[in-house]
Amino acid sequence: ETGVTQSPTHLIKTRGQQVTLRCSSQSGHNTVSWYQQALGQGPQFIFQYYREEENGRGNFPPRFSGLQFPNYSSELNVNALELDDSALYLCASSTTGATDTQYFGPGTRLTVL
Amino acid sequence: GESVGLHLPTLSVQEGDNSIINCAYSNSASDYFIWYKQESGKGPQFIIDIRSNMDKRQGQRVTVLLNKTVKHLSLQIAATQPGDSAVYFCAETANDYKLSFGAGTTVTVRA
Secondary structure, X not given: OOOOEEEOOEEEEOOOOOEEEEEEOOOOOOEEEEXXXXXXXXXXXXXEEEOOEEEEEOOOOOOEEEEEOOOOOEEEEEOOOOHHHOEEXXXXXXOOOOOOXXXXXXXXXEEEO | OEOOOOOOOEEEEEOOOOEEEEEEXXXXXXXXXXXXXXXXXXXXXXXXXXXXXXXXXXXXXXXXXEEOOOOEEEEEEOOOOHHHOEEEEEEEEOOXXXXXXXXXXXXXXXX
């Protein structure tokens, strides 16, 4: 186990609703990255947070937003949910640096009806 | 990473045999590569990594080979066990903040 935890494990929402997913990073890690993994595909990068600031963003619309807290835990918020947002949402923590190994949590399975 | 040419989406291997999983990456600027294993219902688990200044790295029962000339990465698993059944992803990064993942290879170990 990596020490990265995510909550909740599963979540069911309806189209148009908003959702908040949470992630606690591994001890000693100050960087959190979020990924979306659709069924049968590889994870796609959403964004990364380092020292409470967004450090980079993938090709996701602004309704995907995030926060990082002083204890390096993080939240992913998605507004105006769409059916295609149904996926496994993964967070990964790492130490400072772009090429430090990212260790993943178990993910949150989001289903949008 | 992306899956072209040598990549096979599924691999069936006899228990005890060696497995070879291939991955072609797209970005010639990538300088750090990682193999992850993902079991059903779980997040990706780090297996082994390699930086672009190396062409081979060995771990416990696993070896990663990097060929920068043809932008190809492979993972070799020795003496494959039933617990090795999973989806394997290669990931690359070009010294920036994100990992780019390939499509994944599903490995099934036959008893």
